[in-house]
Amino acid sequence: MLRVALILLVALTFTAQASSPSSPTVRSVLDQIQAAYGGESINSLQSLSLDERYKTFNYTQSYSPQEYDMKTFRALVDIDFAKQKKAFRWIRGDADDFSTQHQYFSGQFGYRIYHEKQAISERTTISFHNVDWRLSLLSDTYIVKMLLDNRDAASLTGERKIKGVPHYLLTFDLEGADSLSLLFDQKSGLLSQASRKDWQPDSEFSYHYSEYNKEKGITYAERTYAVRAGKPYLLNIKRDLTFNSVSEGAFGLPKHYGKLPDMLNFEDMQAKTLDTNLYQSGRYWGFSLFYDAGEYLIGIGGYRDLQKRYEAALNQIGKIKPLKYQIVTHHHADHLGGMQDAYQLGAVFVAHPSNRARIEEAIGVPIDDNRFLFVDSEINLAEGKVKIFDFPNPHAQHQLVTFFAEPSVLFTADTYFSREHTGSPKGYPELTELASKLQSFNLEPERYAAAHSARVLTKEDMAYSLTHMAPHSQCPPKWTICP
Ligand SMILES: [Zn+2]
CATH class of the missing domain: 2.50.20.10 (Lipoprotein localisation LolA/LolB/LppX)
Structure with missing residues (x-):
């Protein structure tokens, strides 16, 4: 029986080899x-x-x-x-x-x-x-x-x-x-x-x-x-x-x-004092603000390397203070890159409730309820000196914007920044929406900080931007593919 099977196998192998061309190269x-x-x-x-x-x-x-x-x-x-x-x-x-x-x-x-x-x-x-x-x-x-x-x-x-x-x-x-x-x-x-x-x-x-x-x-x-x-x-x-x-x-x-004029590039980690209680730190495309509330810090700006920015700010402050709150601006992956750091630092996430799952996804583990402070529309921290409100806009369904009252600085993640050395940026419709939102709260920020630049814009910049809207995209000369 074994012998028959063997002969059959040999015959089959031979047929297979004979019918296919030499092995491919x-x-x-x-x-x-x-x-x-x-x-x-x-x-x-x-x-x-x-x-x-x-x-x-x-x-x-x-x-x-x-x-x-x-x-x-x-x-x-x-x-x-x-x-x-x-x-x-x-x-x-x-x-x-x-x-x-x-x-x-x-x-x-x-x-x-x-x-x-x-x-x-x-x-x-x-x-x-x-x-x-x-x-x-x-x-x-x-x-x-x-x-x-x-x-x-x-x-x-x-x-x-x-x-x-x-x-x-x-x-x-x-x-x-x-x-x-x-x-x-x-x-x-x-x-x-x-x-x-x-x-x-x-x-x-x-x-x-x-x-x-x-x-x-x-x-x-x-x-x-x-x-x-x-x-x-x-x-x-x-x-x-x-x-x-x-x-x-x-x-x-x-x-x-x-x-093209040179742009700001921020290669080295830098930390500076924006005002008595407000510190800015960061490099490349990721910047944070840390508000010193006395016993603890409130952080905003969630790019990766949050821990390094926190340490750079502590250096500037000259004292170790815990990061009690980390404000989560919105759910985009780049802005959640530092959430693992914030989690390890023991921070409570100040976030819109709809972003909870994305934050947990970014950290990789489910987070206890007591590590969240949810903001449905607005909330005040540090005895009203820090106001956080939701600014729904086309960029993200929910986006938390923060106003630091005493130094009068507004922080937006992606809404208002410039990486040019000088000059005010041109405006766009979302900025007008932000301005009317600020008006509805009776807020008039002196300065504007953001996640993507160390440059802090002023209220004069904002006034310029609101009256000088960027033109709609034009089809460049001789292009055949414009809609
Ligand atoms: Zn974004």
Whole structure:
């Protein structure tokens, strides 16, 4: 019996080997991919224009703490493969309200172009691979073209099944670019899935390609669904590809634009006394205020490294005082980055009740009721010297703003700040809403501090901002993708 089984096994193995071609090599797989994507047409492709309309799903910066947001985008990426040039034009929003962004990589240098300010800033962080915020990876054709142009950077690392369908797993390690894991259908040679690491630890971006089509002999997927850390991230709704007809006008820099003035950058942790009882500390994009209530401190500004800002403020005060309250401005992930620190420091969270779950999520454990002080609409602390009120606005459904009465300073997280050395910022509708909210409380702050800048604005700045509204976003000259 054993003998029969053995013979059968040998026969089966032999048949399997005989019917399949010799085992695949990276070269044979790349050849198959090239054939699937258009053979010589893709191989000799000089330039590509990718016009992408898509929706994103956002949780970390959503309007409501209970929901994902969906946002509309359109991007035009013009690519010259031979000269390694890439131009990126981006529309964020729709016809009612949109903003634009323009970046360019010349093959050597990266630039951000500010059309409203008619200014250009050179950026050493911009490369061919990231000038478009990696949106090229939405296109399977782009990835395949890069792969065929850089065959040496590819290795065949295994096989994997997607819903039972066998795929080749290729690793694509191109210098200066993200390492990509690529899954190609063994039968069709088409790219089904790509993935790369996220900057967030333990998180990954996966791109799922489908609905393949052909244009001018070159294959492309019409649909890309992107997932971040397993959650819906992006879905394209329309893709237009143009081959070998990108004009030189797509690239380059506007001639008469000037240089963008230097911005404040706050590289080092700094702490200063804003007034007798009010201290400001922080670096980069995260700043806090600490109010000295005598026996304890009240903190606001929840970026990560809260502990370091607290220590810097204590240094300034010259005494150790506990952080009794941490005011949580709103539920956006960046502003919850310091909540773990506040929790360890023993602080009570002063928060809108709808943000409780997000705060617990940021800390990673359920928090006792007695660690919360909820603010439905307004609350006063420190014998009325600190007033906290809810300021619902388009940025976040609930946002706590704090007024420190004795030094007369208002703190907003994201509403009113400037990172320019001088000059008052232009206003916008939310600021008018904030002004009338302050009026309803009879509050007239002398100064305005915020989470995103060490610069403290004045009531004169505010008066200017309220009477000088920023113009609506305009379509930059010669752009074809504006809504
Ligand atoms: Zn925010």
